[in-house]
Amino acid sequence: MKTPATFYHAGCPVCVEAESQIADALDPDRYEVELVDLGAQKDRIAAAEAAGVKSVPALVINGAPFHINFGAPMSALKS
């Protein structure tokens, strides 16, 4: 039985690319990772809030919320 891990974001292309690195880095043998775009999947907002998500992007691992703030590098904005 793998541990559920949900990565919530809001569709910002730069942020999704950068932050999904963390979701992608999780051990696939131990975690079942799901990516949820709350901007597109508004029916998932209630569950995210119930898990303690206050802002996006956030990673919920086994029910515990981690809020991730990534300062997009200037180089990403130029490409």
Added chain:
Amino acid sequence: MKTPATFYHAGCPVCVEAESQIADALDPDRYEVELVDLGAQKDRIAAAEAAGVKSVPALVINGAPFHINFGAPMSALKS
């Protein structure tokens, strides 16, 4: 060759326990994870800042900084 991943923190017991979940969740086949307590290892602060770390806890994956803010659950404060 594994990708380097460094988890920087500042020694808060509740935060270390909670946030190291993310470092522990990384795929050990692909990432070489190091935990650094900047409160105790002040000689590592310059390198953390050079990697773009603005606050702790933060996870630097392959040179890219991710700042993690975890709101400690009330249950953790009671134990």
